[in-house]
Amino acid sequence: MSAACSICEVGPRDGLQNERAIVPARDKIRFVELLLAAGLREIEVTSFVSPKWVPQLADAEEVLLGVAGAARTHGALLSALVPNEKGLERALACGVGKVAVFTAASEGFTRRNINASIAESIARFEPVVRGAHAAGVAVRGYVSCIVRCPYDGPVSPDAVAETAERLLAVGVDELDLGETLGVATADEIAQVLERCARVRPLGEIVLHLHDTQGRARECVRRAVALGVRAFDGSAGGIGGCPYAPGAAGNIATEALDRELAALGYATSIDRGALAEAAGFIVSALAAARAGG
Numbered sequence: 001m002s003a004a005c006s007i008c009e010v011g012p013r014d015g016l017q018n019e020r021a022i023v024p025a026r027d028k029i030r031f032v033e034l035l036l037a038a039g040l041r042e043i044e045v046t047s048f049v050s051p052k053w054v055p056q057l058a059d060a061e062e063v064l065l066g067v068a069g070a071a072r073t074h075g076a077l078l079s080a081l082v083p084n085e086k087g088l089e090r091a092l093a094c095g096v097g098k099v100a101v102f103t104a105a106s107e108g109f110t111r112r113n114i115n116a117s118i119a120e121s122i123a124r125f126e127p128v129v130r131g132a133h134a135a136g137v138a139v140r141g142y143v144s145c146i147v148r149c150p151y152d153g154p155v156s157p158d159a160v161a162e163t164a165e166r167l168l169a170v171g172v173d174e175l176d177l178g179e180t181l182g183v184a185t186a187d188e189i190a191q192v193l194e195r196c197a198r199v200r201p202l203g204e205i206v207l208h209l210h211d212t213q214g215r216a217r218e219c220v221r222r223a224v225a226l227g228v229r230a231f232d233g234s235a236g237g238i239g240g241c242p243y244a245p246g247a248a249g250n251i252a253t254e255a256l257d258r259e260l261a262a263l264g265y266a267t268s269i270d271r272g273a274l275a276e277a278a279g280f281i282v283s284a285l286a287a288a289r290a291g292g
């Protein structure tokens, strides 16, 4: 039996949302085209959030519509973050393939990130999930701050599992656990995964690691040993969350792919083409910074 792991590329969304400089839509579109050519088969392309909260992604419509044809050619799935019904409407109007709602296991982060309590956020997601499913679109549910919150400090595995259960109760199809700050040790990741395995089998959970402290690869190894088979990555390791000050980008998709290959798990990625995509976006960011 051939062993495989899947990688969802979140660079165009998580990678670009936290940059002071705004990358032009045409460069975002080119980036996604290069990622498609590199074999990425699921790409989180943008966010249909308030442009006042995240101006970097105010061009969500232009970007999603701009890459739809290339994604069809490659048979790839394009997803986007939606915080509420307004976001869902905008995303569906552009033919999104999958949407992601997002909350956290800590109240402080949820308030600052989406201006709601955890309970309010889940209530807000109910009609979003219903509307997405009515349109035949699957829903990912993110739980952020699975180890530590930038405002409330350490987060318990029980709190993570509780938020995960609430997301599943409103009908999300996929659970994605976000280590938003990139500070976790492999032991901390193991503790939270072991607790969440009681909520959802680990083979069906996605792990979303940031890499501020350079420990994300160790965390991947431990997660794979425990049965996780799906990860998020960001080409070039770009990014971070504007509401998680000091946190660095996601684990680089290149590093993730190498780590998974070393563990004996194949992915769909062409490494040379991925390096080209990463090089392109790093240069585009440098140009945007220089121009802005």
Ligand code: HMG
Residues within 6 Å of the ligand: 014, 017, 047, 048, 049, 050, 051, 053, 054, 081, 083, 084, 086, 087, 088, 090, 102, 113, 114, 115, 142, 143, 144, 145, 177, 178, 179, 180, 208, 210, 240, 241, 242, 243
């Ligand atoms: P709010 O200000 O409470 O919203 O923000 P509101 O409903 O009161 O609306 C205020 C204004 O925003 C209104 O416009 C709405 O129409 C507009 P006005 O009447 O003032 O002109 N608005 C929208 N416009 C466009 N699209 C929408 C939308 N919704 C409202 N969807 C809200 C609440 C949730 C909208 C806001 O807090 C928000 O957009 N937050 C998003 C923050 C964000 O994107 N954070 C980063 C992503 S999460 C993350 O990075 C973590 C993750 O990577 C996992 C991990 O690492 O852990 C996923």
Ligand code: MG
Residues within 6 Å of the ligand: 014, 178, 180, 208, 210, 240, 241
């Ligand atoms: Mg993130």
